[in-house]
Amino acid sequence: MSDAIESNTVASSKDVKIGVMAHWREDVNCAFERDPAARTRFELITTYPGIQAVALHRISNRLWNRGWRYLPRLISFVGRVLTNVDIHPAATIGRRFFIDHGACVVIGETSIIGDDVTLYHGVTLGGTSWNKGRRHPELCDGVMVGAGAKILGAICVGRNVRVGANSVVVQDVPDDCTVVGIPGKIVAGAGKSRSTNHQAVAERHGIDLDHHLIPDPVGKALECVLSRLDFLEQKFLDAGHINADLPAANCEPACEAICDPVEAVPASDYDCGCSVGQYTPLPMVRGKRRSEKRATQ
Known part of the structure; x- marks a missing residue:
């Protein structure tokens, strides 16, 4: 019974629609939790390219969903020139999304990103097909993708998954796993190779940023x-x-x-x-x- 209530609560929270300003506020606030170098909101808004790119995407995505085409692409192009982050305006991005360092990140048209996802520089969410349909990956809630990692194709990366730096993921990944290597291989399941303290931090903040604690196969x-x-x-x-x-x-x-x-x-x-x-x-x-x-x- 409690599981059913919890699932309904999660589903209802997903259905909640918030405005662009509320998205911006959450995107800025989550940066303080995931980047110890963050000091003030003014500094984040004016100097963090990852936050600037996501803010521009919030606008272009709203216009794209209302049937506009050229103006959203123009906003996306301006954002790429200013931030070196390329996000297609049709990409679906959840709440509290953070791109750390914001350099050379590419997010394709049919990508789907859940809540509380963190990407580091050099990450690519790319396609593996020239077809018009779904061809980019889906990242569920709480995913952390390390620097330089590539996630390719219409695959699903489960909740709370950690992708090691420079990994290439081409297959579905279940929840609560760690993936490393080329091609990506699951090297740790739920809670494995992590100390009790790191698990407690991850549970308290809802996301595990200890991407340096990657098993070495x-x-x-x-x-x-x-x-x-x-x-x-x-x-x-x-x-x-x-x-x-x-x-x-x-x-x-x-x-x-x-x-x-x-x-x-x-x-x-x-x-x-x-x-x-x-x-x-x-x-x-x-x-x-x-x-x-x-x-x-």
């Missing part, structure tokens, strides 16, 4: 490889195939042992938490083979 893979090497080296030491007192400079660069897979090792055996197959190396390494070869000669 490459670093995770390297961590698994290093943990695996440590495990194998310890196995060699225990079997007596490697002299633990031998200086590192005199060690052979590689081992030519042939490995046979046997039973799996529990995940607790590795620091990275991965479960991989245990291997039993044959008792012969390159150094011994060379010594035996010299002895036969």
